[in-house]
Amino acid sequence: MARALMALGSNLGDRPTLLRSALLALDRAPRSRLLKRSRSYATQPVGGPAGQDGFLNAAALIETQLPPQRLLDELHAIEHSLGRASAERWTARTIDLDLLLYDGPRGRDSFSTGDAARLSDTPVANEYPPPGPAYSSRSRS
Numbered sequence: 001m002a003r004a005l006m007a008l009g010s011n012l013g014d015r016p017t018l019l020r021s022a023l024l025a026l027d028r029a030p031r032s033r034l035l036k037r038s039r040s041y042a043t044q045p046v047g048g049p050a051g052q053d054g055f056l057n058a059a060a061l062i063e064t065q066l067p068p069q070r071l072l073d074e075l076h077a078i079e080h081s082l083g084r085a086s087a088e089r090w091t092a093r094t095i096d097l098d099l100l101l102y103d104g105p106r107g108r109d110s111f112s113t114g115d116a117a118r119l120s121d122t123p124v125a126n127e128y129p130p131p132g133p134a135y136s137s138r139s140r141s
Contacts (some may be wrong), residue, residue, distance in 0.1 A: 001063050003035070004071055005101040008058045011045060012094045015056035018082055022095050023060060025078040031065035032074075048090030059100075068102045075099060 006026070010018040019040060027034035038059040045052045064071055075097040083094040 001065060003101075003103050004062050004064055004068075004099060006060045006062070006075065007096075007098040007100055008060060009055045009096040009098075010094060011053045011055040012092045013083070016040065018095050019056055019058055021082055022078055022097060023058075025081065026060055026062055026097075029062075029064070029066070029071075029074045029078070032062050032071075033064075034060060034062050036061045045090070045092075048092075049088075052092045068099070071102065072099050 008019055008022050010022075023034060023037055026032065040056050040058045043055045043057055045055060066074060079095050079097055084096070085093075
């Protein structure tokens with residue numbers, strides 16, 4: 001069984017409901033279950049067009065038998081089911097699910113690039129301390 005850490009965010013629509021729906025979908029994903037979630041945090045958007053509404057963010061830790069790419073495909077399917085449309089980078093969105101860490105039989109992989117690399121600068125990071133040197137050396141550059 002692998003463990004995976006995801007960041008969740010929403011700044012369009014009913015943000016609390018969208019986060020709850022995404023967490024429920026993560027728990028119902030094939031061969032996966034939600035282990036823990038952070039509180040929700042309101043944050044201002046970083047980058048992107050001016051005038052966007054603030055984000056509601058959270059983090060989730062799941063246990064899964066899905067390999068990393070299959071899990072990433074599942075996250076994209078959840079985003080699509082909750083109304084996420086492909087749009088310009090860093091624009092407002094109903095839901096954003098980022099796979100940050102995957103620690104499984106094949107080893108630890110960090111998916112922290114772009115927006116997700118800023119996780120260490122958010123209040124959510126305090127609830128999920130870095131799991132070890134592999135995380136800190138890859139995502140804090």
